[in-house]
Structure formats: structure tokens, C-alpha cells
Amino acid sequence: MNPLLDHSRQLNRRNFFQRSASGIGQAALGSLLYPQLFTNPAQAAKSSSLPTPHPAKAATGLPGFPNIPATAKRVIYLFQSGGPSHVDLFDYKPSLLKYDGTDVPASVLGNQRTTGMTSNQKGRPTMAPLWGMKRCGQHGTYISDLLPHTQSIADDITIVRSVHTEAINHDPAMTFINTGSQQLGHASLGSWLSYGLGSENSNLPAYMVLLSQGTGKNPGQPLFSRLWGNGYLPSSHQGVQLRPGSSPVLYLANPKGVSPKQRRRFLDDLEKLNQQHAAQVGDPEIQARIDSYEMAYRMQTSVPDLTDFSDEPQHVLDLYGPEVAKPGSYAANCLMARRMAERGVRFIQLFHRGWDQHVRIREQFPRQCHDTDQASAALIKDLKMRGLLEDTLVIWGGEFGRTVFSQGKFGDPTSGRDHHGRCFSIWMAGGGVKAGFDYGRTDDFCYNIVENPMHIRDLNATLLHTLGIDHERLTYKFNGLDARLTGVEPAKVALDILA
Secondary structure, eight states, X not given: OOHHHHHXXXXXXXXXXXXXXXXXXXXXXXHXXXXXXXXXXXXHHHHOOXXXXXXXXXXXXXXXXXXXXXXXXXXXXXXXXXXXXXXXXXXXXXXXXXXXXXXXXXXXXXXXXXXXXXXXXXXXXXXOOSSOEEXXXXXXXXXXXXXXXXXXXXXXXXXXXXXXXXXXSHHHHHHHHHHSOSSTTOXXXXXXXXXXXXXXXXXXXXXXXXXXXXXXXXXXXXXXXGGGOOTTSOGGGSOEEOOSSSOSSTXXXXXXXXXXHHHHHHHHHHHHHHHHHHHHHOOHHHXXXXXXXXXXXXXXXXXXXXXXXXXXXXXXXXXXXGGGGSTTSHHHHHHHHHHHHHTTOSEEEEEEEOOOOSSOHHHHHHHXXXXXXXXXXXXXXXXXXXXXXXXXXXXXXXXXXXXXXXXXXXTOTTOBOOEEOSSEEEEEESTTBOSSEEEOEEOTTSOSEXXXXXXXXXXXXXXXXXXXXXXXXXXXXXXXXXXXTTOSSOOOOOGGGBO
């Protein structure tokens, strides 16, 4: 029930006189306990200084959480929007060279759904990896030659080759992996973590978001703010997008002519009014609004410090590559993510667009890999050097993979790969995940999973587990149900990938 509507219905003539009577008694009591609230404003201005700012206090999570031993304190999610091709990056099958150009057998295709872009295509010609791969690290895992920097961190990451999803189009797939449902209106992963665990930093939000555009498909798939929205959780848990340029957060700066002291006094007075209203109607969103105003006030000083790279040594900037000097680039956002991790931001999510190679994959894909390779590896190396990788879980991956068969005429320069949710690859590092490890296996066509499947519900359950959360116990009452990130269908933690 909406508490505001409930309140308006209850405010009849009888309730009005009842509340008036009690209000008089409350005013009398307040005049005895807090006489300063009832002084003349002009006298108060002469006899008192400005209202004392609220002490900085990090937001706490739910009582009892973490409820299992945690190996990670925070997450950096490098979300590759558009669906990177697992066939060309991580899931090497030498047998594909033998089948190159021949139709994928019907026994492999089965009755799996395909998008409208290839459902009526005549033939499904196998397209072997278009670039070389080599064995990397002590355990000899295959990683594409398009990712030479990622090859150098093979011993620090776990590659999962058996992630799968039912969604085959971008928006439902991105909504699914980020909120646990293909339907709109659910809370995002970062919002769940903010709600359950709170923040380690009183001056920055628990959940922060950075966007970048690659040089593969430009523009990439649209990104909607609901992907980092709070859904039915209090609005104070929604992700805060940090933008490049002189105004990283919109409407954060004071208007012209308004000083910080004036802003502080305004917020204190506004909080008193909001607290009174909250006591009357019991709407939790009022407290969320108060918290948001306070966070915005503190961010006026914390955000400029966060976004100023002038204190970074040159060797660190060089580690991320030349694009790090370009605000809003993937490299700059990766460095920003490390700075956020240092400051205790709970969940940091980078959305990088441009991985949707339906056409001209030979032209677009190398550029997209080049955009992300050095900075992704640099982030792992940088965290490791600072001792942060041990308790920071880093995830690299998209919403699904790509088909092993060609979209378009085989061998044509304009051909590409269609969406494929049946299996795809991600990698994870730090936060209690094994280093130098492979998990999951697909068939000879990188098309079906034959060992250790990991549904995206399992991925989210595993992520929560590293942070000390039993995914079945992190719930929120919504529409009469105990809503949770992993939904109502079974989800299991992939214990085999944990150190």
C-alpha cells in the first residue's frame, strides 16, 4: 500500500482534531526539551552560529550481513555491452578449422532460438576463429592474440567458458544479467549490494557507474539508467553515474550566488521538514531523499578529488595506456575504478559499448579489443600492486556471446556473428576467486555446454557469496513476495572457482 495515499484517506475530521490535540502536547514537550527551536529567528541568528553539519557517516547495510564468511569487500564489473565473441577470444577449438565453411550440423544447432537477423538465413556456415590464439600462463589457457595484455595476466584470472542465458536480444539480456530478471522494474546488482552491505565511504555513493564507447560498432547498443537503477529498493541505493568533463555529477554544484554555508543551512532546514513529514506518513522514500541530499553535499568535495589524476605517477598512467588522458575513455574509467576501490566504493560498474559485431567483424572486432585490452589488464596489475586485488572481485564480460556460424555470406568482408546466449565466456579475478584457472567446457563448435554450466543466476549467486551474502537470504518485500537478485528459480554458487 502507498503510505501517502493511506495517509490522505485517514485524514478525516476526527483524525484532524485528534492530531491537533496531540500536536499541542508535543509542542509543549518540545519547548521544554529544545527551547532553541522556539526562539525568535532574529534572536536565534544573533545568538547562534550556522547549523552544525551532519557528521560524515558511512551507510550501514542490513543487520546480520555479511551472513557468511566473505573473501571480497567490493566489486569492479567491467561490463562489455553488445556481446563479445567467445569464439574469437577465449573458447578455442582446433576442430573448427576442419569444419570452416561447412554448415554447423543440425544435431549441434538443435532447436535453439536465433534472432530475426539469421532465423531465415540459408545455411549456417561454420566460421572458425578469425585470429590466432595461444596458450598463456602456467596452466596454458587459450587467449586470443587480439588481447596480448590480457594474455599477460592469465595467471591472475579464472576464465569461465560456460555462462549461459535464455535472453537472445540485447535489452532483455542486459536487463537479465544486471537485475536478475528480463522484466523491467527490478533492482540492479549494485543496488542490492548497497542495500545489503552499505558503504565503506561516507563521502561517496556505494554504487557508481561509468560509461564509455568503443571504436568497434559506433554507436553501440543504448544503455538505459534502469540497468543501474534501484527498482523497488529505496532510491538511495541506485547507481550514481559519473560523467566525463568538468561536471562529473549533474546538478552537484551550488547555483551561482549560493555559498556552501548557505547550502548547509538550507539542507538542515529541509531535513527538519522532511523528518516531520516522514513521521506523519511513514514513507521510507522521504528518508532516502534526505540521505541523497546529504550525500550530494559531501560529494561536492569528494568527487573533484576522485576525478583529479594529477596525483597519479607517470608509470601508473603509462600502465593504462595513452587513452587514460582522455576523460570518459575506457582506460580513464578503469583508472577511475581503481581510485574508487581505494576509497571504499562498494560496487563499481563500467559499461563499455561497441561489441555488437553483426557485420564487418574483421574490421570492427580488433579495434574493440584494442580499446579494452591494455586498460583491463592494467587494472588487475594496479590492484595487485596495491594489495587491493585480494579483496576486490573484478569481472569482465557481456550479456551473451556470438554464434560460431557466419551471419551473412561466408568469407564476405561484411559478414559477422549473431547473438548466442547458449554459452559464452567471462573472466574473473581477485576477491577469493582462483588465479590461473579454467571453468566450464563447450562442445567442438563452442555452441553447447558439456561441463559445469553457469547460468547468470549462478554467476550472481557466486558474486554475492564472495561478498559474504547467502543469495537466498538477501530479500526485499515487494508485491507480497520476498524479491531477490537471483529470483525464484534455482541458483547455485560455483564453489569450484573459489580459492
